[in-house]
Amino acid sequence: MENSVTPTHCPYCALQCGMNLTPTPDGTVEVSERTDFPVNRGALCGKGRTAPAVLASSVRLTTPLVRSAGTLVPATWDEALDRIAEGLSRTRTEHGPDACGVFGGGGLTNEKAYTLGKFARVVLGTSQIDYNGRFCMSSAAAAGIKAFGLDRGLPFPLEDIPRTGCVILVGSNLAETMPPSLRFFSELRENGGTLIVIDPRRTRTAEQADLHLAPRPGTDLALALGLLHLIVAEGRVDEAYVAERTVGWEDARAAAMAHWPEYVERITGVSVPQLRETVRMFCEPENAMVLTARGPEQQSKGTDTVGAWINLCLATGRAGRPLSGYGCLTGQGNGQGGREHGQKADQLPGYRKLDDPAARRHVAEVWGVDPDSLPGPGRSAYELLDALGTDIRSLLLMASNPVVSAPRAAHIEERLRSLDFLAVCDVVLSETAELADVVLPVTQWAEETGTTTNLEGRVLLRRQAITPPENIRSDLRVMHELAARLGVEKGFPTDPEEVFEELRRASAGGPADYSGITYRRLVEENGVFWPCPATDGDSSGNGDGAGSGGASPDAGASPDAVGASPDAGAAPMRTPGSGDAAPGDDALDGPHPGTPRLFLDRFATPDGRARFVAVSHRAIAEEPDDEYPVLLTTGRVVAQYQSGAQTRRVDELNAAAPGPFVELHPRLAERLGAAEGDPVAVVSRRGRAVAPARITTTIRPDTVFMPFHWPGEGRANTLTNPALDPTSRMPEFKACAVRLEAVES
Numbered sequence: 001m002e003n004s005v006t007p008t009h010c011p012y013c014a015l016q017c018g019m020n021l022t023p024t025p026d027g028t029v030e031v032s033e034r035t036d037f038p039v040n041r042g043a044l045c046g047k048g049r050t051a052p053a054v055l056a057s058s059v060r061l062t063t064p065l066v067r068s069a070g071t072l073v074p075a076t077w078d079e080a081l082d083r084i085a086e087g088l089s090r091t092r093t094e095h096g097p098d099a100c101g102v103f104g105g106g107g108l109t110n111e112k113a114y115t116l117g118k119f120a121r122v123v124l125g126t127s128q129i130d131y132n133g134r135f136c137m138s139s140a141a142a143a144g145i146k147a148f149g150l151d152r153g154l155p156f157p158l159e160d161i162p163r164t165g166c167v168i169l170v171g172s173n174l175a176e177t178m179p180p181s182l183r184f185f186s187e188l189r190e191n192g193g194t195l196i197v198i199d200p201r202r203t204r205t206a207e208q209a210d211l212h213l214a215p216r217p218g219t220d221l222a223l224a225l226g227l228l229h230l231i232v233a234e235g236r237v238d239e240a241y242v243a244e245r246t247v248g249w250e251d252a253r254a255a256a257m258a259h260w261p262e263y264v265e266r267i268t269g270v271s272v273p274q275l276r277e278t279v280r281m282f283c284e285p286e287n288a289m290v291l292t293a294r295g296p297e298q299q300s301k302g303t304d305t306v307g308a309w310i311n312l313c314l315a316t317g318r319a320g321r322p323l324s325g326y327g328c329l330t331g332q333g334n335g336q337g338g339r340e341h342g343q344k345a346d347q348l349p350g351y352r353k354l355d356d357p358a359a360r361r362h363v364a365e366v367w368g369v370d371p372d373s374l375p376g377p378g379r380s381a382y383e384l385l386d387a388l389g390t391d392i393r394s395l396l397l398m399a400s401n402p403v404v405s406a407p408r409a410a411h412i413e414e415r416l417r418s419l420d421f422l423a424v425c426d427v428v429l430s431e432t433a434e435l436a437d438v439v440l441p442v443t444q445w446a447e448e449t450g451t452t453t454n455l456e457g458r459v460l461l462r463r464q465a466i467t468p469p470e471n472i473r474s475d476l477r478v479m480h481e482l483a484a485r486l487g488v489e490k491g492f493p494t495d496p497e498e499v500f501e502e503l504r505r506a507s508a509g510g511p512a513d514y515s516g517i518t519y520r521r522l523v524e525e526n527g528v529f530w531p532c533p534a535t536d537g538d539s540s541g542n543g544d545g546a547g548s549g550g551a552s553p554d555a556g557a558s559p560d561a562v563g564a565s566p567d568a569g570a571a572p573m574r575t576p577g578s579g580d581a582a583p584g585d586d587a588l589d590g591p592h593p594g595t596p597r598l599f600l601d602r603f604a605t606p607d608g609r610a611r612f613v614a615v616s617h618r619a620i621a622e623e624p625d626d627e628y629p630v631l632l633t634t635g636r637v638v639a640q641y642q643s644g645a646q647t648r649r650v651d652e653l654n655a656a657a658p659g660p661f662v663e664l665h666p667r668l669a670e671r672l673g674a675a676e677g678d679p680v681a682v683v684s685r686r687g688r689a690v691a692p693a694r695i696t697t698t699i700r701p702d703t704v705f706m707p708f709h710w711p712g713e714g715r716a717n718t719l720t721n722p723a724l725d726p727t728s729r730m731p732e733f734k735a736c737a738v739r740l741e742a743v744e745s
């Protein structure tokens, strides 16, 4: 391992770009091109290219820290682990198991996310576990499950994009968030297809579009309804498809017909001719796609908004057909896998529901516990953080930095400070770790092995390339040692492959069935798409040197798949001619090939038909008024990642993106009397943030934009509104009312 090249994947976003790592004499790694991975074919953005800098960062944690007389001081591992076990035990004894909270992250590998969910429910017995992925894509997940019976970010590989006819990209700025993915859209246009970008800002992504619509933030739902109205009015509905493959059309149609184009123009600011042009571009080609990201999803009506975009696909027959469909561009590195294997408040491994008795029985058997001992669903991420210091007295937090990334962040910081006990596992002293009673230094991506699942549902193996520094331990070992201290000696292995073998069995028969996937296959096949059930002809279950055995023999036929028919596990969503093996063909005599394309034969609902969801426009939770007359929207810049805990430690990235800013239109700047670079205060009902003005005509005059990567005075999430979507419990990061104030410089 030490001198060879290790093919692996980037630690950051959900594209999970392939890269090669070569160890260097200073104990870190050098990144080089890995062209065999089809998603990025060797291309990397600056974050991926500079990721090794965090391995060798001078501010990396090198020893456990415990709080003593108000200060974090170095400690031994035994001292630190004992303190955590004592803290959690005391809370459990004094206040009950639900007073212990667990908060995970979308960057954790599948093995860690799985183990964290098991740790919470088996060791602590708490229902109070959720993760920051709730802030990322939960509205799209909820809408996907409602419509299709299953949520997987993209139901097709990215390589399908260049071969479709039109893509509508809603609220996604790929040029900043996933630059290597832009190649698929360039190829789409080279092939004669068109790209429509919907974003309140004319972003670098929007500049590459054939058509850019700039709706007022928070009005994407009305926009989708107006487009559906025109599709009906212009006779562009695919009636045969609607009759054959969907239910619920009449109600959805009636709701859309109440949204006249002129009414939608008034709500969104998008003109009727632009609406008509969008419909023409979307409907004329044989195939088309709609892809959403955080723009429409991070709203208090995000589930309905995504549902409205899915309705557009269903009405025009653009779902569950080759080269057509709806997909969500998941954000975090393992945002997809993280929500499939049990760190979400309402889920068990395999994307099973925690309140489903059959799912509880299956997972409890794998875990060797009584199903009745498993707690029920807990609070969602924001609700959990909001309960800190009141109902929840102690928190174990891994791979997350809510002091920067949570909405209404100053309030959440206060809640964290009010805890009886806080333990944080991280690689650097993040703003959240600074508040902890115990901080544990853990391994990073190049120092450990584990699987992630990218935005396409492609399960990947990230491989260890170097030995971690002395005194650094893996999250799996942390959970193993804490479990032992809390009285659970078995069931928490430290070897990731052993954990994955158990995960396979726990996921078998569930909607996200990984039981036919092994580490060996992930290496040989460069990733495998789920669902991938074990088959009778699957020889890969045992004998991989993986430890705990393969999938259960009936793994493919468990009846508890969400919304699936009783035989749903046996690859019901593969279709001949789609590039997948056909049901009943020779492939089923061997290992299941995985499922790159979902829904081509049937949707994962009990009757195989997709569901229209009748939705209507409603306002955002906090509309501008006289006191707060401007809209704030937030997002990312290319050189920083999420809360910046890692990327703010990289000199090259800091030089490119040194701090926060307030992007505003010249008309707004003039009213404020602000020039480029002047400090501007942005004030909402939750607080005040100050950052330099960046004046541009690429933003609407009624809207300001702030990136959310920084703590302190310029923290964008001081301002954001935690109003929750009633279904997904997603906070409304994307739109809230603010006022601007000039600041003396």
Ligand code: SF4
Residues within 6 Å of the ligand: 010, 011, 012, 013, 014, 015, 016, 017, 040, 043, 044, 045, 046, 047, 048, 049, 177, 178, 179, 180
């Ligand atoms: Fe890493 Fe995402 Fe950049 Fe690819 S696009 S190199 S996965 S951060």
